[in-house]
Amino acid sequence: MELEDQNEETEDKTVKIPKTAEKGRFIEIVVPVLTLMTIVNCVIILVLVMNIGRKVNGLEQQMIVLQDKAAADAADMAADSALPEMSTFADVVDIDGSYVQDTAEAADIVEAAAMEDTHKPSGREENSDGIRRVYLTFDDGPSANTDRILDILDQYGVKATFFVVGKEGYADQYRRIVEDGHTLAMHSYSHKYSEIYASLDAYKEDLAKLHDFLYELTGEDCNIVRFPGGSSNTISHVDMWDLIDYLNKENMVYFDWNVSSGDAAKGRISTAQITKNVLDNIDQYNNAVVLFHDAAGKDSTVDALPAIIEKILESDNTVLLPISEDTVSVQHLHE
Numbered sequence: 001m002e003l004e005d006q007n008e009e010t011e012d013k014t015v016k017i018p019k020t021a022e023k024g025r026f027i028e029i030v031v032p033v034l035t036l037m038t039i040v041n042c043v044i045i046l047v048l049v050m051n052i053g054r055k056v057n058g059l060e061q062q063m064i065v066l067q068d069k070a071a072a073d074a075a076d077m078a079a080d081s082a083l084p085e086m087s088t089f090a091d092v093v094d095i096d097g098s099y100v101q102d103t104a105e106a107a108d109i110v111e112a113a114a115m116e117d118t119h120k121p122s123g124r125e126e127n128s129d130g131i132r133r134v135y136l137t138f139d140d141g142p143s144a145n146t147d148r149i150l151d152i153l154d155q156y157g158v159k160a161t162f163f164v165v166g167k168e169g170y171a172d173q174y175r176r177i178v179e180d181g182h183t184l185a186m187h188s189y190s191h192k193y194s195e196i197y198a199s200l201d202a203y204k205e206d207l208a209k210l211h212d213f214l215y216e217l218t219g220e221d222c223n224i225v226r227f228p229g230g231s232s233n234t235i236s237h238v239d240m241w242d243l244i245d246y247l248n249k250e251n252m253v254y255f256d257w258n259v260s261s262g263d264a265a266k267g268r269i270s271t272a273q274i275t276k277n278v279l280d281n282i283d284q285y286n287n288a289v290v291l292f293h294d295a296a297g298k299d300s301t302v303d304a305l306p307a308i309i310e311k312i313l314e315s316d317n318t319v320l321l322p323i324s325e326d327t328v329s330v331q332h333l334h335e
């Protein structure tokens with residue numbers, strides 16, 4: 001009895017709507033919501049899948065582009081590494097006009113030549129007494145051109161300076177330089193950059209060999225020096241100041257140049273260009289030291305000389321002189 005009453009009471013309190021109707025309304029609400037959610041989910045998933053697809057496709061394309069770029073870079077690098085051997089150094093000649101086989105030495109020659117042609121002097125050479133002094137200097141000889149150069153200088157009654165190397169078979173030319181009244185000066189016996197600039201001792205040995213060689217041939221006790229590549233060269237493995245200190249101790253004096261004829265470059269430079277390089281730049285200096293090369297194959301240098309000498313001789317207050325110990329020092333390195 002009590003249990004029944006309780007049940008009745010419960011029914012009275014909670015069950016006011018019939019159970020079947022409640023179920024129907026629930027389904028009416030839930031089913032469309034679930035359907036809608038499912039559709040939305042499907043759309044979202046579809047969009048995501050499409051996006052991923054597009055991204056994957058993009059990545060693939062990027063990969064292809066990168067792969068192509070890597071292949072192109074590799075081809076470029078292969079071409080670059082092949083270049084120096086093939087075109088830059090293959091036709092480099094030494095002071096005898098022979099092709100240089102050693103790539104490192106050829107690279108040094110190219111670097112030194114570029115520096116010789118482009119070096120801009122600091123202007124410390126600017127002391128004047130109203131007279132412009134011009135010094136024609138010839139490096140790397142003697143050569144097949146030496147007699148032609150000496151003939152032209154003789155023709156104009158002009159004295160110059162020859163920074164020579166050590167070569168067999170040119171005894172007459174070394175002697176003629178001295179007999180004609182030019183300055184016989186020292187450049188290097190071997191002129192091999194990798195050897196002479198390997199150590200101070202190697203440099204000393206090379207210079208002593210050249211000094212003694214010239215003394216035996218001509219009786220001249222040479223003490224004027226030009227470093228191969230100049231004192232400002234960037235190829236020496238020895239501090240150039242160590243070499244300069246050595247020259248000072250030996251009472252030798254070195255000269256660089258402040259006007260380059262531009263004839264150090266490999267390949268032929270025109271006579272007109274050499275003439276222009278010299279005549280356009282001499283006026284900047286009261287003591288102009290002009291760099292030429294007396295080497296095999298430098299024929300345009302010889303051909304340019306008459307016009308250069310004539311122009312200088314025509315200039316007012318200008319003299320052409322050989323370098324001596326008293327010449328104002330023209331040096332690239334200054335203390």
Ligand SMILES: [Zn+2]
Nearest residue numbers: 139140228229
């Ligand atoms: Zn030289």
